Amino acid sequence: MTTNKPEESVRNGNDQLSSLESSEHRILALAKGSGKGISDKDIQNEVPDLRPDQRASIINKLLAQGYFDLFNQGGTLLYKLKDPSRIQKVKGADNEEKIVYSIIEEAGNKGIWIRDIRFKSNLIPTQLNKILKILENKKLIKAVKSVSASKKKVYMLYNLEPDRTVTGGAWYCDQDFEAEFVDVLNQQCYRFLHQKLEATRDCKGGPIAARNISYASSKDVWKYISELGISKVQLSVEDMETILDTLLYDGKVERCVTTDGSHLYRAVESLLPAPGIVRIPCGVCPVLRHCSDVGSVNPKKCVYMKEWLE
Amino acid sequence: MIQYDFVTFSMGQLPDRAEYTLLADKVVLLLRYPRYLLLMKTQYGDEAEMLIEEILRQGKDTASRVIIRAATRLKESLKVEKVCLVTLRDKFLVLVNKQFVMRCPYPSEEKDVPELTIKEKQLYLPPDINLKGLSDLEEGKPGNPGDEGICWRVNLDRFHQDFRDQIMVSAISRRLDDNAGELLRQLLKQMYLRTEPWVATSNPVPFTELREAVRKQSSYPLLAQYVDQYLKIMEEDSSGFVSKVGDSSGGQYSLNMKTAFIQLTWATIENIVMERFGSKAARIFRLVKAKKFVEQEQIQQIAMIPAKEAKLLTYKLLEENFLQMQELRKSLASNVPNKTFFLFYIDLNQVARMVLEMCCKALYNAMTRREYERSENRRMIEKQQRIELITLNMKEQGATSEQLAEIEEMLTPPEQALLEKVRIMINRLNEAELQLDETMFILQLYLSYQI
Secondary structure, three states: OOOHHHHHHHHHHHHHHHHHHHHHHHHHHHHHHOOOOEEHHHHHHHOOOOOHHHHHHHHHHHHHHOOEEEEEEOOEEEEEEOOHHHHHHOOOOOHHHHHHHHHHHHOHHHOEEHHHHHHHHOOOHHHHHHHHHHHHHOOOEEEEEOOOOOOOEEEEEOOOOOOHHHHOHHHEEOOEEOHHHHHHHHHHHHHHHHHHHHHHOOOOOOHHHHHHHHOEEHHHHHHHHHHHOOOOOOOOHHHHHHHHHHHHHOOOEEEEEOOOOOEEEEEOOOOOOOOHHHHOHHHHOOOHHHOOOOOOOOHHHOHHHHHHHO | OOOOOOEEEEEOOOOOOEEEEEOHHHHHHHHHHHHHHHHHHHHHOHHHHHHHHHHHHHOOEEHHHHHHHHHHHHHHHHOOOOOOHHHHHHHHHHHHHOOOEEEOOEEOOOOOOOOEEOOHHHHHOOOOOOHHHHHHHHHOOOOOOOOOOOEEEEOHHHHHHHHHHHHHHHHHHHHOOHHHHHHHHHHHHHHHOOOOOOOOEOOOEEHHHHHHHHHHOOOOHHHHHOHHHHHHHHHHOOOOOEEEEEOHHHOEEEEEHHHHHHHHHHHHHHHHHHHHHOHHHHHHHHHHHHHOOEEHHHHHHHHOOOHHHHHHHHHHHHHOOOOEEEEEOOOOOOOOOOOOEEEEEOOHHHHHHHHHHHHHHHHHHHHHHHHHHHHHOHHHHHHHHHHHHHHHHHHHHOOOHHHHHHHHOOOOHHHHHHHHHHHHHHHHHHHHHHHHHHHHHHHHHHHHHHO
16 A cells, blocks of 8 residues: 555656647647637636646746747736748747847837847846857847948848838948949930030020920839939939939039920020139139138239230 | 229218228129130120220229220230221220119219219210210320210129020020020010010010011021021920910010029029939939929929939938928827828029029138139249240240250250149130039029029
8 A cells, every 4th residue: 555655646647748739739729719818817727727837837837938928918928829831940949049139020120229238128238248258159030230320230130131211222332332333324315405405506496496396204204214224223203303403503514394294304504604703713722711811822923824825 | 993893982970981892793803804805706796895895904994094994905915006096986885885884973962981973865966076075185295185084884784684695595595496596685685675674574565576576687587487486485385495475466475584594593402403413313403393382202202213212312412401301290299199291392592592602602612722822832833934034035036946945955854744634624714614613603693583
């Protein structure tokens, strides 16, 4: 009889363990069944013979293994079953990493700044940096330099394309503003419009017909530039409009709005030739403000004048 | 100086003392004399030019004396024996009719400090000039042409009016084409029949009259065919010279002088910015003009200029006072971190005045330099003048060519080369002064319309 007792207790323990496992499975099945998630009360109803601390340990185990997501709804805690595919990714990661990963995931393709991650996760900076390094090594997230502030790094999921506001769109190549590209496009557009203007000089149909020939819509310019093939990146009509607007601010073209809302552009001559003041060195002299009869900057000894007069 | 209208006088605080004031603007107008003479020559002929030149030299004079002096000079320059006085007198009357010369005010009553007045109607009354008296005077005999005491002076405003019209016509010709320029000229002629010359907007001109006027002149056949189309284009153009104000009798069109000069001033200043700071800076300038108030980031984005360069150029323009900055604070408390907006804008009045001052300074510099060059090489210039005088004298006395050559050689080749260089320099400075005056003219007209 006495020898039976330890076996009994072991058997009781085994029974207890197997009953724990079966309750675990039942809880999992329950969670799978309900879409919104199960609360503590639901688990209690399902497995009434579990003690509270056993229940708590099962739930913690499932959470730690990543089967459950913890949600807080109106004061009660809900446990939702996670997608099995998503479980694979963070397998082997610990709690903090999972939290950081989920925060970055939420930010979508705009990415999130390191300070914001710190606010949301309440982690200390050194720990956060370590976690980010681990996640980067696992190739789960990546850092993208933002174009607006060159030292700022935003983090986003590895396989997402960064959004346009971060990289700057067609005009930026590797965070550098492509000034020459913009200049080349500028010149080409102007040449196209100028050619149209030249064609109207021989037009005999009267001034209004001539003017209509010299107009070009932004779509025409876009087609012309795409056919030229000088750009490696596919440009949109809005990009064309930004270039044409710069020409407008150069004073070389004029813009007018048509009845269907689109813009027409036309090359124009400026109203006046170069004004008289710039034909003399004083007009472009950088030290004009210091120039007077006394002092070393005076017209009699002016070097710019000497060069100009020779 | 009173003779030339540089100084005016008026009754001061004590009734028997006069106070004199200097009119600086009139002195600067001295620079424009060559332009006036050119206008006269191209539009009215050599005699008119000579007449005006004589009046300008004297400041104010009676008609008969002017005619006689002009006749003498014409005789010398054209080398004819007799110059027809009648033509001269007729030309003078034409000038009076066109209001290029006007009568001078005369003292109205006997006072210690005379007040000069003249009635509006009398300003342009033609004088009675008696031909017999004129020809007598010319030959040196005492004679009375009948217009003693009536002095005439040049009406500079009338010249300025013509310059203004010229500028507008050439601007439109550049923008559209020559036909449009001709149309504007006709429009201006029609406008003068109805409006005072210096108002900001003219009274409307009906389309039918304009078309008639265009048809009468035959040098622009295309224009006659397409008058209405040209008018439509000019009206829609962004320069805003012409606007349609009514529809009766085919359309009423009026000229906006004020708008026209605002546009021309913008064009001038934009050109200056481009020459001084570069085309990218000009782009920024036009952007701020179009958007009225912009932030630094927007400038960068819209103008498609790299960020560092855009900031550099914007702040350079700010430093030279072409752009101004406006601060907008969100709250006045300084402990709360708040975002203060810095907006850039352009104040055209201020910039125009600043550029005008720049022009004046450049003018002064050019003149100083010219004087300096002349005084540096004075010895040489005097030597050359002496040699010329000697050559002339000897030619009159009938010297041989060898003697002439000998005298020529007194001036060595390096000296000749230097003299040539100095002459070119002085010419170039003169040209620069005239061109500066053109810019100053536009700016002054703009500022006068603003008041």
